[in-house]
Amino acid sequence: MNAGKIKQILLLTDGCSNQGEDPAAVAAFANEKGITVNVIGILEHESNRGKGMKEVENIAASGGGVSQLVYASQLSQTVQMVTKQAMTQTLQGVVHGELRQILGEEREMEDLPPDKRGEVMEVVDDLGETVNLEVLILVDTSASMKPKLPMVQEALSDLSISLNSRTGNNNFALFLFPGKRKDTEKVLDWTPKINSLTDTFHRLTTGGVTPTGPALKSALYHFEKRRGKRSLIDDGEDEFPIEESGF
Amino acid sequence: MMEKMNFQSKNQASKLSAGTKWVGKWNKNPYRIIRTLGSGATGVVYLVETRSGQRAVKIGENKMSLTSEINVLKHFSKVRGNVLGPSLLDVDDIEIRGEMYPFFCMEYLKGEPLLDFAKKRGTEWVPVFIVQLLGDLDRLHQEGWVFGDLKPENLIITGPPSRVRWFDVGGTTKQGRAIKEYTEFYDRGYWGLGDRKAEPSYDLFSTAMIFIQTAYPHRFKKPADAGSDNLELLRRYISHSPPLLPYKKILIHALKGKYTDAQLMKKELMEAIDNRTAPKKTVEKQSRSVQPKRHRKKTKSKKYKEPQSFRTELILTASFLFLSSVLYFMGQWM
Structure with missing residues (x-):
């Protein structure tokens, strides 16, 4: 079976955006383009489970992805879990779609007897193991995030361990926002492994504003740019059906 | 969104109280809950009464949550002797407040x-x-x-x-x-x-x-x-x-x-x-090596066996005496 490709944006933030367009709208647009947006809301204490965290849920819901609120200390396990869960969700969506074409509109997975359901899940598992994955990680580095950045760094290399234990290929890119002069700053272009992030996070100056919307937009643009470049070099690559499902 | 759904359905599946009865949607096997045994990452495990005695049932917290586990158990049950995991007895769906949840029944490990x-x-x-x-x-x-x-x-x-x-x-x-x-x-x-x-x-x-x-x-x-x-x-x-x-x-x-x-x-x-567990042995060896060389192996081993066999004999005699006295008193009683 030919493995396709899954595209995700992973947003790590601790609160409300306060500059630029509505991030949920950008996420919805990304979803239309076949890019899933997952959001991890990093909690301080019980206190800030407020408006910012509502936004976290909204962005992920519009972006067709998974959201999770978590304390910084549990970040590692959550990051890899959310990424995998979103991947499975996307694959299930694709497989469901195919099934519905075969079985007719009305049939859902749960209408299948448990045996058949198991077989379908095995297909999803197989795909999850072999599919190629592109994750663009978007880290909020506004002032309040500063004490959490060592945990973020650890969680990201942990994610790299998890995903690189699969058979399929991975590509990671890392963006921070707000950037020095622009809304976002690219610190790591597409690379198969996340290593040596130590320096990146240490010499970081954390800013005051949180332009989540514009940051998502430049992440989206970065995906497009890659695709554009690719299609010039190599046209015949098999893309995953979800990408055509947009528009 | 998905997280929220999980959370809700988890509540549903873990709310089932002792005495709850149901019949599987596909295989029509009846179950009755005795008590909750525990909850894992994907669902809640109950002790249940079935037609063939006490079994464990795991009810999934969402539609797809148990399928991987069931697949693994199924593979295991094909392995000879079935020693790799609890044996899988039934796979079916249960309806809880209008929603379908998957469950499977397995051997109860006490x-x-x-x-x-x-x-x-x-x-x-x-x-x-x-x-x-x-x-x-x-x-x-x-x-x-x-x-x-x-x-x-x-x-x-x-x-x-x-x-x-x-x-x-x-x-x-x-x-x-x-x-x-x-x-x-x-x-x-x-x-x-x-x-x-x-x-x-x-x-x-x-x-x-x-x-x-x-x-x-x-x-x-x-x-x-x-x-x-x-x-x-x-x-x-x-x-x-x-x-x-x-x-x-x-x-x-x-x-x-x-x-x-x-x-x-x-x-x-x-x-x-x-x-x-060897220290006793090493002590023995050491004390043996102290023995003069001209002694033959046989005599040595005999010598060191003696105290042990003596003890065994004593225990045997004592238990024999005790047993016979018990029998004697039993005879008196009748």
Whole structure:
């Protein structure tokens, strides 16, 4: 079976955006383009489970992805879990779609007897193991995030361990926002492994504003740019059906 | 969104109270809940009454949550002897307040958690259980699987005779793939001592961590400093614990991922247990070597056997006397 490709944006933030367009709208647009947006809301204490965290849920819901609120200390396990869960969700969506074409509109997975359901899940598992994955990680580095950045760094290399234990290929890119002069700053272009992030996070100056919307937009643009470049070099690559499902 | 859904349905499935009855949607088998046994990452486990006696039933928290686990159990049931996990008896759906949830029924393993058992009955049991566990792992590995989420919560001591058994095979992964489920403390990736590829050495790392945890019931954490030497830290924990110390070499070997199969680790562990229980022998040997050389071997061995056989004789005579007196009094009574 030919493995396709899954595209995700992973947003790590601790609160409300306060500059630029509505991030949920950008996420919805990304979803239309076949890019899933997952959001991890990093909690301080019980206190800030407020408006910012509502936004976290909204962005992920519009972006067709998974959201999770978590304390910084549990970040590692959550990051890899959310990424995998979103991947499975996307694959299930694709497989469901195919099934519905075969079985007719009305049939859902749960209408299948448990045996058949198991077989379908095995297909999803197989795909999850072999599919190629592109994750663009978007880290909020506004002032309040500063004490959490060592945990973020650890969680990201942990994610790299998890995903690189699969058979399929991975590509990671890392963006921070707000950037020095622009809304976002690219610190790591597409690379198969996340290593040596130590320096990146240490010499970081954390800013005051949180332009989540514009940051998502430049992440989206970065995906497009890659695709554009690719299609010039190599046209015949098999893309995953979800990408055509947009528009 | 999805998280929210999970949360809600989890509540639904864990709300079922004792006495709840239902009939499976597809296979029409009747069930009645006796009590809740526990809840895992993917669902809640109940003790139930079925037509054929007491069984365990796991109800999933969402539509797809149990399918991986069921698939694994199904593969296991095809293996001869079915020793790899609890046997799978029924797979079906249950309706709870208008919503369908998947469930499966399996053999009910009655027993005590590993850590409780070790605390109550003594740490000398632990190496024995680890030997048993390694035997099971070896068989699992030979079938092409890796357990993955190996931890004390997934192990139970059944019996008597006491035997370690595992349940919750949800994390079991085909060799060569990425580990499906793990718990940080038992995960070599967390300690920076390897990747999360499903290979026998992954389970052996977890096994070593379980062994260590029996001496430190509260899971310790790795230092926050990313550049720290975690292996050195684990080495120190082992050295500071008298029950672990005799097995230090084996534990470190497993933590480093040097054992490529469970069989070898099992063999070395058994040898280490032998050496531990040997001190009496070495004392004997020493005292023997003090003996003058001209004595012949035969006489020596005879000499040292004497006190033991004398003791056995005494015990035999005493029990014979006791038994006959009991019989005599019984006769009087009648």
